[in-house]
Amino acid sequence: MTPETLNAYFAAGTPTLQTLSVDPHCWLRIDPIRDELQLFTPETGDLPDLVAYERLKVNLDEMDGLACYRVDVEAGDARYEGYSFIAAVVDAMKSGKTLAAAVQGALRTFMDLLAKRRRLTxxxxxxxxxxxxxxxxxxxxxxxxxxxxxxxxxxxxxxxxxxxxxxxxxxxxxxxxxxxxxxxxxxxxxxxxxxxxxxxxxxxxxxxxxxxxxxxxxxxxxxxxxxxxxxxxxxxxxxxxxxxxxxxxxxxxxxxxxxxxxxxxxxxxxxxxxxxxxxxxxxxxxxxxxxxxxxxxxxxxxxxxxxxxxxxxxxxxxx
Incomplete structure (x- = not known):
C-alpha cells in the first residue's frame, strides 16, 4: 500500500477492512473515524506488552466469530509509518514468530518513526x-x-x-x-x-x-x-x-x-x-x-x- 492509497482510505471517512495474510490470519482495519489502524490476528500466544507506548494499544476482540488480539495504532500524522509497523509485524508472524515477539521486533525498528511526527499542539x-x-x-x-x-x-x-x-x-x-x-x-x-x-x-x-x-x-x-x-x-x-x-x-x-x-x-x-x-x-x-x-x-x-x-x-x- 502506498502513502497515497492509505491517505485515500482515510479520506473516504468510512472504516475499511483489508486481508494482510491468510496464514496466519491477519486483517487490517483502517478506521478514519477513530484515526486508527487496527491489526486483527487470532488469539494465540502471549499478549504483547504495550503499556509503555502512548500510540499503541492491544485489546481482545473478534473477527468473523474468531477470538482475536487487536493491536491499535494511533495514526495521527504518521499514517504510513503506522501501516509500515503493522506490515512488519505481519511479515514477522508469517516467518513463525508469535504476535508478542513480532511486535517487540517491529518496535525496535519503528519506535522512532512512530514517535517523530508527534508535533506540539x-x-x-x-x-x-x-x-x-x-x-x-x-x-x-x-x-x-x-x-x-x-x-x-x-x-x-x-x-x-x-x-x-x-x-x-x-x-x-x-x-x-x-x-x-x-x-x-x-x-x-x-x-x-x-x-x-x-x-x-x-x-x-x-x-x-x-x-x-x-x-x-x-x-x-x-x-x-x-x-x-x-x-x-x-x-x-x-x-x-x-x-x-x-x-x-x-x-x-x-x-x-x-x-x-x-x-x-x-x-x-x-x-x-x-x-x-x-x-x-x-x-x-x-x-x-x-x-x-x-x-x-x-x-x-x-x-x-x-x-x-x-x-x-x-x-x-x-x-
Missing part, C-alpha cells in the same frame, strides 16, 4: 513562541547567562521566568481578546517576597508577511546567538516537546496582533490561587487540578521593571 506551539520571544529579548538585554538561568518554564516550575527583580508568567493567545488559559491554582500565585508579572502576548497568523516568524524560525534565530548555553537550550526544547526532525511541521508564521502587555499580579488581580481557595472553599484540600480562562483585555496594563520594559512597551506589530 497549536496551543503549546504558540505558548513556546511566546516564551522564546521573551527569551530572545533577554538575550539582548541581560545576556546569555542570566537569560538561561531565568528561563524555568521547561523545568516545570510554577513561573516561566525568574529574573533578579521579579517573576514572569508568559501567556500567548491567538484570540482577538487577551484571553488566556491558566493551568493551575499556583500559576498566578506570587512566590513569597517576590513580585509576579503576567506578560500577555497576542499573535495572529501572518501568511507571507515579512515581519512574521515561525517556531522553527525562532529556534534557528536563537541558537547561533548562544555560546555555552546552547546545550542547555536544546535540552529545554526537548523537554517541551521540540524535535529537530520535526521542523517541517511548524510552517505557520505569526506576527504580533498587538503590543505585548504586562499586568502586575497583586491583591486586586483576578486570579484563582490556592490561598484564596483555602479561604473560601470548605475542606479545600479535596479540590485539585484547577484550570480556568482569564480575560485581561479590560484591565489596565502597567509598565514592568527592566529588563521587561521595552518588551512590553513595543510600538510596532512586529516580532
Amino acid at each position: 497549536p496551543e503549546r506551539e504558540q505558548g513556546l513562541i511566546g516564551e522564546l520571544l521573551l527569551f530572545s529579548h533577554l538575550l539582548d538585554t541581560v545576556g546569555e547567562h542570566e537569560a538561561m538561568q531565568a528561563w524555568l518554564g521547561p523545568q516545570s516550575e510554577e513561573h516561566d521566568f525568574v529574573l533578579a527583580t521579579c517573576d514572569v508568567e508568559v501567556k500567548t493567545t491567538l484570540s482577538e481578546k487577551r484571553v488566556h488559559m491558566i493551568n493551575s491554582a499556583m500559576q498566578l500565585q506570587p512566590s513569597p517576597r517576590r513580585v509576579l508579572w503576567l506578560i500577555s502576548i497576542q499573535l495572529t497568523k501572518a501568511g507571507a508577511a515579512d515581519e512574521s516568524v515561525s517556531l522553527t524560525g525562532l529556534v534557528d534565530n536563537i541558537r547561533p546567538r548562544l555560546g555555552g548555553g546552547r546545550e542547555s537550550f536544546d535540552e529545554y526544547l526537548r523537554r517541551l516537546g521540540w524535535r529537530d526532525d520535526d521542523v517541517d511541521l511548524y510552517r505557520t508564521k505569526y506576527m504580533l496582533r498587538s503590543q505585548p502587555a504586562a499586568y502586575l499580579v497583586d491583591e486586586e488581580f483576578p486570579a484563582i490561587t490556592r490561598p484564596r481557595i483555602d479561604i473560601i472553599v470548605p475542606q479545600s484540600h479535596f479540590v485539585g487540578a484547577i484550570s480556568y480562562r482569564i480575560d485581561v483585555s479590560s484591565l489596565p496594563a502597567s509598565v514592568p521593571p527592566q529588563p521587561l520594559t521595552e518588551f512590553a512597551m513595543t510600538s510596532r506589530g512586529e516580532i
Whole structure:
C-alpha cells in the first residue's frame, strides 16, 4: 500500500477492512473515524506488552466469530509509518514468530518513526513562541547567562521566568481578546517576597508577511546567538516537546496582533490561587487540578521593571 492509497482510505471517512495474510490470519482495519489502524490476528500466544507506548494499544476482540488480539495504532500524522509497523509485524508472524515477539521486533525498528511526527499542539506551539520571544529579548538585554538561568518554564516550575527583580508568567493567545488559559491554582500565585508579572502576548497568523516568524524560525534565530548555553537550550526544547526532525511541521508564521502587555499580579488581580481557595472553599484540600480562562483585555496594563520594559512597551506589530 502506498502513502497515497492509505491517505485515500482515510479520506473516504468510512472504516475499511483489508486481508494482510491468510496464514496466519491477519486483517487490517483502517478506521478514519477513530484515526486508527487496527491489526486483527487470532488469539494465540502471549499478549504483547504495550503499556509503555502512548500510540499503541492491544485489546481482545473478534473477527468473523474468531477470538482475536487487536493491536491499535494511533495514526495521527504518521499514517504510513503506522501501516509500515503493522506490515512488519505481519511479515514477522508469517516467518513463525508469535504476535508478542513480532511486535517487540517491529518496535525496535519503528519506535522512532512512530514517535517523530508527534508535533506540539497549536496551543503549546504558540505558548513556546511566546516564551522564546521573551527569551530572545533577554538575550539582548541581560545576556546569555542570566537569560538561561531565568528561563524555568521547561523545568516545570510554577513561573516561566525568574529574573533578579521579579517573576514572569508568559501567556500567548491567538484570540482577538487577551484571553488566556491558566493551568493551575499556583500559576498566578506570587512566590513569597517576590513580585509576579503576567506578560500577555497576542499573535495572529501572518501568511507571507515579512515581519512574521515561525517556531522553527525562532529556534534557528536563537541558537547561533548562544555560546555555552546552547546545550542547555536544546535540552529545554526537548523537554517541551521540540524535535529537530520535526521542523517541517511548524510552517505557520505569526506576527504580533498587538503590543505585548504586562499586568502586575497583586491583591486586586483576578486570579484563582490556592490561598484564596483555602479561604473560601470548605475542606479545600479535596479540590485539585484547577484550570480556568482569564480575560485581561479590560484591565489596565502597567509598565514592568527592566529588563521587561521595552518588551512590553513595543510600538510596532512586529516580532
